[in-house]
Each structure stands twice: as structure tokens, then as C-alpha cells.
Amino acid sequence: MSTLREPAAELLAWYDRHGRELPWRVGPAARAAGQRPDPYRVWLSEVMLQQTTVAAVRDHFHRFTTLWPTVEALAAADDARVMGEWAGLGYYARARNLLKCARVVAEEHGGRFPGTLDALRKLPGIGPYTAAAIAAIAFDRAETVVDGNVERVMARLFDIRTPLPAAKPELTARAAELTPQARPGCYAQAVMDLGATICTPRRPACGICPWRDGCLGRLAGSAPDLPAKTPKKAKPVRHGIAYLARRVDGAWLLERRPEKGLLGGMLGWPGSDWVEEAPQPAPPIRAEWRDAGAEVRHTFTHFHLRLALRTALVPMDRAPARGIFLPQEEFRPSDLPTVMRKAFDLARGG
Numbered sequence: 386m387s388t389l390r391e392p393a394a395e396l397l398a399w400y401d402r403h404g405r406e407l408p409w410r411v412g413p414a415a416r417a418a419g420q421r422p423d424p425y426r427v428w429l430s431e432v433m434l435q436q437t438t439v440a441a442v443r444d445h446f447h448r449f450t451t452l453w454p455t456v457e458a459l460a461a462a463d464d465a466r467v468m469g470e471w472a473g474l475g476y477y478a479r480a481r482n483l484l485k486c487a488r489v490v491a492e493e494h495g496g497r498f499p500g501t502l503d504a505l506r507k508l509p510g511i512g513p514y515t516a517a518a519i520a521a522i523a524f525d526r527a528e529t530v531v532d533g534n535v536e537r538v539m540a541r542l543f544d545i546r547t548p549l550p551a552a553k554p555e556l557t558a559r560a561a562e563l564t565p566q567a568r569p570g571c572y573a574q575a576v577m578d579l580g581a582t583i584c585t586p587r588r589p590a591c592g593i594c595p596w597r598d599g600c601l602g603r604l605a606g607s608a609p610d611l612p613a614k615t616p617k618k619a620k621p622v623r624h625g626i627a628y629l630a631r632r633v634d635g636a637w638l639l640e641r642r643p644e645k646g647l648l649g650g651m652l653g654w655p656g657s658d659w660v661e662e663a664p665q666p667a668p669p670i671r672a673e674w675r676d677a678g679a680e681v682r683h684t685f686t687h688f689h690l691r692l693a694l695r696t697a698l699v700p701m702d703r704a705p706a707r708g709i710f711l712p713q714e715e716f717r718p719s720d721l722p723t724v725m726r727k728a729f730d731l732a733r734g735g
């Protein structure tokens with residue numbers, strides 16, 4: 386057992402001095418002065434931060450809160466505009482759920498996020514982690530917030546060597562034991578900050594860690610190797626062909642992907658299915674297709690993609706079998722999800 390005497394108090398004292406300043410955060414001094422976090426901003430940041438780094442989220446968060454400063458404003462937004470602004474953050478199902486959730490909060494909760502774990506869990510796109518994070522950070526409830534950072538810190542602090550994912554229940558139980566009744570919102574953010582800035586994946590900076598004296602992983606020398614992980618299976622490689630057609634007036638042939646499935650609801654280049662064998666050609670319009678001589682490489686959660694590119698210039702009077710021509714002035718490459726953006730950049734450079 387760790388020999389920390391008052392782990393929460395020790396960590397909070399560190400957070401008060403060293404916590405990160407983040408655009409969606411109400412820092413400890415402001416909080417002590419009575420300022421409350423806006424649940425909308427907490428929710429938005431937590432959804433954006435899932436699987437994405439703070440650095441990648443900052444600009445998007447600023448854009449979203451400038452364009453849509455309240456949950457009601459976001460609920461009333463145009464779907465395509467929101468999907469476009471989300472481009473680059475990946476995991477596009479999150480953006481669709483973001484809109485659904487905003488609309489439920491606006492229509493069924495009078496524009497106010499509910500403050501309990503159970504009520505938050507019922508909202509679209511809010512899983513156990515996000516619900517606990519919002520309840521703790523926005524409503525100061527003593528909920529246990531466990532993400533990858535927290536798992537790593539707990540595994541090290543208690544020298545838990547069971548590999549993930551089997552270790553999850555034990556790590557969650559340890560995290561729950563440490564969660565204080567006083568200032569749980571600050572505490573949740575403090576553990577996240579510790580994991581992000583001190584107890585980092587490869588080289589924990591134990592020398593400046595507020596928990597160093599009681600940390601069993603540090604004392605045992607096992608900390609840098611924790612948490613242990615069950616080896617992942619190698620991801621399969623899928624292949625596809627994307628077709629980038631431009632009309633002589635500068636319009637681009639694009640299609641909106643089906644709502645369900647990978648990159649659902651996002652704009653993209655028409656193309657073949659993505660398969661593990663050779664892909665079947667599927668040109669969306671009759672044209673003299675040119676091999677761009679370059680291949681997009683992109684990794685999704687469950688597979689690597691190799692996307693061959695074909696380009697063509699087509700006359701005004703030719704109708705596509707798939708997709709629509711988007712006039713040049715309406716086409717914003719930044720609206721494309723990353724893989725489609727890569728295809729655009731490569732085809733233009735090629």
C-alpha cells in the first residue's frame with residue numbers, strides 16, 4: 386500500500402501552484418473566488434479531448450466557442466458547418482453525437498446540462514468517462530474520473546503490474562479511494578495534469594512529483610514500464626482508390642459519406658470500398674483518369690489504409706454517377722477529414 390498520508394491534499398497543493406492553464410478551465414484561484422465552470426465548455430472540451438491532444442484541441446475549441454458560444458447556439462447550427470469545423474479532430478462519430486447531445490440539452494433540458502452522473506449518461510455520446518468528468522469538473526461532484534492518464538498514474542502509484550485492460554477495475558477502485566469529497570473538480574483536473582505533465586508515458590519526472598515519497602512504482606523501479614499492456618494484434622492493411630475529379634470551371638466532385646460508419650457524415654472523395662485485397666475500381670464519373678502516382682497512408686483505430694489516387698479534368702456537361710460538384714468558392718479543404726485532406730494535398734502536389 387502506498388504510504389501517502391493525504392494524497393488528495395498533497396496533489397491539490399501541487400495543482401494550485403502548477404496546474405495547466407487551459408482555455409476551458411476555471412483555474413484554482415478563480416474557482417476559490419467563486420467562479421463556476423460553464424458545463425457547456427467543460428462538455429465540449431471533454432468530447433474534443435477524447436483521443437486527441439490538448440494542442441490539437443485548442444484552436445478547434447476557440448473556433449467552436451466563438452461560432453457557438455452556448456449549447457443553444459450549437460443546437461441550432463447547420464450540421465454540415467459543424468462537421469466542417471470538426472475536420473481534423475478525427476473520430477467523426479463524436480461530432481455527430483455532439484450535435485445530437487446539444488439538441489437534447491437545448492430541447493429537453495432547457496439549455497442546461499444536468500448535473501448528475503446518471504442524467505449525464507443518458508445524453509448522446511456521453512460515456513462513463515465523460516459523464517464523470519463533467520459531473521466532477523462542472524458540478525464539483527465527487528465522481529471518479531479515469532482516463533488513460535489516470536490509469537497510468539494509479540498503476541505506478543500502487544505498483545499494479547496486471548496488464549491493461551484486465552487491470553482496469555483495480556485501477557478504477559484505487560482512483561475512487563483517492564477521490565476526495567472536498568474540491569473533487571479540482572482534484573480530477575489535478576490527476577489529469579499530473580499524468581499529462583509529470584507522470585508522462587515514457588519518462589516520469591518523479592523528482593518533481595508531489596506523490597514521489599509514497600509512490601510504490603517509483604520505489605520499486607517499475608514506474609517507467611507501467612501500466613503493463615497486453616500486446617495488441619497487428620492492424621490489417623486495407624487498400625482503396627479515391628477519385629479526385631475537377632470540372633473545367635474549378636468545381637470539385639465530392640460526396641457526403643453515409644451517416645453511419647467510418648467518417649460518417651463527412652465530406653470526401655468518391656472511391657472504391659476499402660478492402661484487404663485489391664480494390665475494385667469505382668470511378669464516379671466517366672473521365673480520363675490519371676494515376677496521381679502517390680498513395681495516401683493513414684491509420685484508423687482498427688486498420689491501416691493505403692489509398693491510391695486518380696485525378697481527372699472533366700467537361701461542364703458531364704453528369705456524375707456519384708457525388709456532386711461543389712463550386713470552387715464553396716470548397717474549403719479544411720472541411721475534409723484528415724485522410725481526405727491528405728488525398729487532396731497529395732493530388733495537388735503530384
Ligand code: SF4
Binds near residue numbers: 542583608
Ligand atoms: S513518483 Fe513518478 S511514477 Fe510515481 S506518480 Fe509521481 S511521476 Fe508517477
